[in-house]
Amino acid sequence: MTLSEGAADALTGAAARAPAPPRGAPVALDSFSYDDDIVRKFMVATYVWGLVGMLVGLIIALQLVMPALDFAPWFAFGRLRPLHTNAVIFAFAGNAFFTGAYYSTQRLCKARMFSDFLGRFHFWGWQAIIVSAAITLPLGLTQTKEYAELEWPIDIAITIVWVVFAVNFFGTLKKRRERHLYVALWFYIASIITVAILHIFNNLSVPAGWFKSYSVYAGVQDAFMQWWYGHNAVAFFLTTPFLGLMYYFMPKAAERPVYSYKLSILHFWSLVFIYIWAGPHHLHYTALPEWASTLGMVFSVMLWMPSWGGMINGLLTLRGAWNKVVEDPVLKFFVVAVTAYGMSTFEGPMLSVKSVNALAHYTDWIIAHVHTGTLGWNGFMTFGMVYWLLPRIFQTKLYSKKLAEWHFWIGSFGILLYVVAIYSAGVTQGLMWRAFDQTGRLAYPDFIETVVKLFPMWWMRAAGGTLYLIGMLMFGWNILMTWRSRPAVYDVPVIQAPPLATRYVEAPHGPQPVGVWARFTHLGWHRMWEGRWLLFTVLVIVAVAVASLFEIIPTFLIRENVPTIASVKPYTPLELAGRDVYIREGCVSCHSQMIRPFRWETERFGEYSKPGEFVYDHPFLWGSRRIGPDLAREGGKYPDLWHVRHMQDPRSITPASIMPPYAQLLTNDLDFASIQRKVDAMAMLGVPYGPAVIQGNAPRMAQAQAALIADTIAQQGGPRNLQGKEIVALIAYLQRLGWDATHVSAPAAGAAGGGTP
């Protein structure tokens, strides 16, 4: 597209608002072109990783109903589940955001990206990070914090690549030729800034080797930081970037401006101000201080208003164009995406209400909620955007509109099957857990009863996921065939636009304001912010940082928030090694370690959890889901041999169990040599390890405790000579769980010498 000088002037309005040259005077136009090659690269990556992530999702869904599919340690549910979440969030949704951001930013700024090299660095760096995640997570190299599982070297790589993206993005804003930053760019700014803050602070850790680290936070504080991060990862990685895409691509597809630009401004600022507070609603009725939990709930409920404002704004953009929805698969995808956004942002605040959360927490209801958002909002917004982009970036006709229509319908039906099944599963699970019979005892005391009841719903979920995946295959075929009909050489249009005037003077909009109130309601100051991208960015940082600090400082610094318990001692070196086995195998994906203060929980699992129990837990392992029972009071519940048999073959203990077997723990040698490094790292974090920090002591203590446990197992009639195997470390850890808070002194503390005076 080439603009004449007069047309450029009229369209951009930039020259019209600049003091010089005067309106109507000739303007020297800059000539430039857009970098669409980077858009094509990110689009292809979006598809490839989306397919991988969703395929892994289907595999883990099937593993729940067919545990035989857990056929190898690297293929077990606990290790694949984080691979699924990371792949769909950071690989699929991340690349989709970059696709749309690179396309729209250039056009909204009337400028090529700041640096082609930085764009390529960003692309290849991000793909390398995804590949490293795909390798390390199945190997069990994990920090275990949800959506922040990747170990510290990869975290550093993420930081570098993200900064490169930020430099490229903000550099483009700086050299733009359009004065005003369109609202989509505000959402991109907020996303880039906030994700950087969240990533850095949640991943602060002390390394204990190249692929092992411990969070600098412990227990309650770690849980708080994690869900401040976790919730806002949803907010600023899956919501605000996609809202930016919505505000750009929906008007493009509908060929009309957004319904209300006013509402979009309101939508933006209220999300930035409110979202960051909501994280603690993930920790209702846990050991988190009650005030933080309530604050999280109140702000979550406040999110209803802006979220629905945004949804209404998106849908009403189609005013007068609803007839196009019938014809156009792009608009169909967008309508369902925005509707799914509305549904999940209605449900989110509802789930944050404590009484609702009491039923839903730890159940499949949360999984259903998340998938309404990801399959509907993120998935369909991506599909609509890519179908709109395909003919433009490949400069050819879309291969098959009919196939896109089929993709839409099969994907929609897949979502429906998925969420109906899993909502039913979640509510069933929650109600069974809390049911009492006429005698006042638990109606379903055996946890496995509440698991097998869900099988029909889990099968239905797998069917829904399969349909969604079939839609992805259709999508891929359409992309491939469209790509195959591309021109031999892509056309690179030269764009012309006037440069930005160095000084900004607000164009008159009616009479000039007089008085404080008139000046307040006048737009001048906000428009000045928009012109000054750096100031605008700083204001976003201030809003996010201040809100975060209001919650974080009291949680970390007011002692009464985490009352200590004198009997709680650090884990012995062997227990620490066992805890790392627990982390490696992803046990936290299915087992919580947090008993809420409800009778139906204390009857089933034991005394409710206290904040002081977790002061040495780097990282916390409270979990967010119960596919298996809570383990907070597991210590002393069963003999050591029971654990050996259970790990060897869970179904030999509980015939209907869906837990993967961990027989390899009986043959894997425990790496005693690495225990010293682990203890030293913990000591650096302030855990009082006493004599264990003396070089060589930690492995000796671990070996002594391992010999005791191996003897006990042999005496109970189990296999002999397990003292050098990983199973004894895991048993040591499991037998310690919950012990300190309910007993005066820890078991085996004397033998291991890990405790402190």
Added chain:
Amino acid sequence: MKSLADVVSGAGLHVYADIALIIFLAVFVAILARVLLAKRSTWEHEAHLPLEDDTAPPTTPPDRGSPHAHQ
């Protein structure tokens, strides 16, 4: 010697969360008032920004032997 945690713990910050809530609610209300009171026409130009570069997609596949001639 007192630590920062000792100082903060004894500072009586129990109303801290309430104050934060009020501040943020006030800012939200201010933004709401400001945006709603402004005239719609003020954002006419910004609202149309995504539509400025509109190009119709090709309706037929290109001849792969002869790439599109620019302009």
